[in-house]
Amino acid sequence: MNEDMTLDIIKELINIGVGDAAAALSELVQSRVFIKTPEVLILDSKDLPNFMRKEIQTLGVYISQNFHGRIRGKAMLFYTKKSCNSLIKTILGKDIVTSALTDNAIATLQEIGNILMVSCISIISDMIEDRVSFEIPDVTLEISEGYIQNIVKEFGELDKTIFVRSQMVVKDKEIEGYIFLLLSFADFLSIIHKIQNKNKAS
């Protein structure tokens, strides 16, 4: 299977996962949530800092969640400050800057992050017929670039990253988020092979 085909498969899965998340969020905020077709890229994790520096100009909130099963890895969700404020304003009707987020607002962000990241990972784990366990997501506010560098150092063997640029429209507000699914190269290949095999079988 060539890289293009691999990317197409991943894109398809992510699209389904993000769609599930949108449905869950719609129910939650009792308003229709539109998801634009996400942009998906496969990256080497060592290139992540430079990529993030270029792609994400202002970091606001970082939500991370570890998952483990037959495959294991880390899911990360970034919101720019502007998107984070829009999200809080749209869902809670409050004007709160990221530096002044309350525990309850953070809990709301955690819940939304959990929905998005779990949806994406679950669709992959379902495809490979694996049961993945998730840890409760962790929220960090006003993150700096140095913080990102430190996170990347911790990736260790998680040398492959699926990058998802997710754009959703909630109550007429466009909110852009960046999801990073970090996997080891072995797990990444394992996923690809399993999907290939499954496709062949079907």
Add this chain to the structure above:
Amino acid sequence: MNIEEFKMTDVIGTIFSEGLGIGILYVDATLRITYWNSWLEKHSGIKKESIVGDSLIERFPAIRERNKESYLIKCVEKSIPSILSAYLHQYLIPLDIYKAGEVRLMMQNVKIYPFKTANQAGNAVIIIEDKTEAILHEDAMDRLNLVLKGIRDVNKLILKTQSEKDLYEGTCKILTQSIGFACAWIGELNNQTLEITPVSADNVDLAWLQTLSFLLDEHEFADSVKDSLLSHKNTKANDKIYGPWFQVAERTDSQLFRVLPILFDDRVSGIINVYTQDASFFDEDVETLLREITLDVSSGMRTIKEKQLREKAEYKLSVEKQRLDVTLRSIGDAVITTDIMGKIVLMNPVAENLTGWTQQEASGKPLNRVFHIINEKTRQVCENPVEKILEKGGIVGLANHTALISKDGTERIIADSGAPIFDYKGKTIGVVMVFRDITDKVRMEAAFLVSQKIESIGILAGGIAHDFNNILTTILGNVSLAKNQVTPEDEIFDLLNEAEMASTRAQTLTRQLLTFAKGGVPVKETASIKDNLIESSLFVLRGSRSSCEFSIAEDLWPAEVDIGQISQVINNIVINANQAMPEGGIIRVAAENLIIDDGQSLPLKSGRYIRISIKDQGVGIAEKHLLNIFDPYFTTKNAGSGLGLATTYSIIKRHDGHITVESQLGHGTTLHIYLHASEKAVPEKKEVKLIKGQGRILVMDDVAALRKIAGRILEKLGYEPEFAKNGAEAIRMYKEAQASEKPYHAVILDLTIPGGMGGKDAVNKLLEIDPEVRAIVSSGYSDDPVLSNFQEYGFKGMMPKPFTSQSLSKVLHDVLKEKGED
């Protein structure tokens, strides 16, 4: 983590499950409760023993009813953890808590984790955190933030608002849009009737509000307005006092409303009414901040009122300033004001014109630099009037003969006065100078004196001329009589002829004297002015350093002129030309024929003219003075009367002619005179023969010698003369003669009889007696209009003095011929 590890077999486990102040319960794959910690026991009132083993959904059916069961199922079936945030879900397990005396449901942050035990997968641990207090606190903070934002917005509004209306409307909008009140309205309070008139509203129809009757009860007024927090739920719309307020609450689905006073000058001038659908909106902090808003609005009101008063005062001041400015600019006198240091603050246009400085140039400059005054006689610089005025502290007038030297050096005689300017406390803050140009007035006064002198001289000259004419009449009459007694061959005839010619020249001289003295209507005759031009020019230049060059056309047309007056014109111009050349020079006198067609620039009818041009080599006349040189009393010469060219102009105009001037500084001056050419030929000077006649002639003259000579001539001519000394006598005699059937055939009346009736009045009386009276006017005032227009006065002929035998015989012949008696 597995359940064995989590079974709290050690102290740490106990701390986690029981000591963190959170609710923890476990459910198995069928959602049956397997663990219920003491926190939950306390908050639910359900003991662990009585709930463990029960279905969570059955014990708390609200979980299913509120669609929260799916999170539990996803967890136990798919190991997908969930977070249920308090803001989005409020709670998972309904737990009552007591808050401020009220029972309410606990707000919960819930985390649902999957876990498995050695025996069984698909378990879930549910962790519940009580967030009620935090959320209430956050809500309170949110409300406070909103009200604080409202305060900021009201303050911004106050800074930019221009009127009470704008302030009220803006405030209502802020209360609804920034703070989130369901509606807000502001009413003005009538302190007499306690009636409130809604004047502004947002989110509620103002017109509808104005149909309601908001009336405060007098006794409850203070409490009602100053501290009223009213609940819609607890009161009815038909409440005695607050009924209309409740109607508004009903219309806007509001739970509570608040009435806040607007204070102005220590009294309530209006009220702000706010309505909210949030039953918990008003707490102590919010109310404190709302009071801030009302204080800000009150302060805004005061600012607006003060601003309006200030603007009104400024407007009045600006109108007054404008009025003063217009007045200052309109008055004919020059005005300069200075500050206490004598530096110029203001100048009006007249002052600008007289000083040659503009307000802009002069502003801030010392007065004596701009208002440069000297004594006209001594040429000494005058004392700075500012110092004088400040020293005196009152009105100060300038000394006589003060001259203002303008920026371009023009000197003007001025009259002025100055006075100190005081502020409202009586402190001197500057000086005002008022002055005017009196140069013309001074010159007019001088000219008036000159003209009076001239008039006196004129009267004297006229009298002398008159008397001289009378003397000449006697001389001429006698000479002519003597001539008639000899033949031309006699030696004495030439002598008498010379005497007669000299007398005739003397007659011309007296005529010039009269014209100089009075001007007068020209007694025109067809004449060649060539000789007159030469004679008059040379006459004036006798003894001077200048000389004349003549260029006179040989065939110069004759003109209809009063030779005496034209001589005076030539005299005046040549005198000016001579004076323009103090070192002497050539005066070129030219005369030529000229035909003027229609369309030429000269203001003359088309026709034949003669043009006399007199050109000097003098200093010339400045362009700015060219327009004024014919004005009476205008002169650039220190010793000039300003009457010479004015008289010249007047004489030429009386001849229906025109005079122009060409001049350039340093290149001399030329004056051109245009006179109508006559169609007639110059009558030849024939010797007039005596024409004899007969009839009774009454001669009226106050001078005995004249009566005598007239009588001799008349007798010589064959007439019968009789004599009267004045008009009255003449009338009496004429009447008697009429009655005696020996009437007079003609009457010769002297025009001027000192102390008696003259010819002009006498002829009127005679015409009443005899409309056919043959009256001849005679006068030594040969320029008198009665002589020029004798028919208009009732005379049949005129005879200027001095007369000769010939002129008397001719006029009698002419007058009597008409009657057929000659």
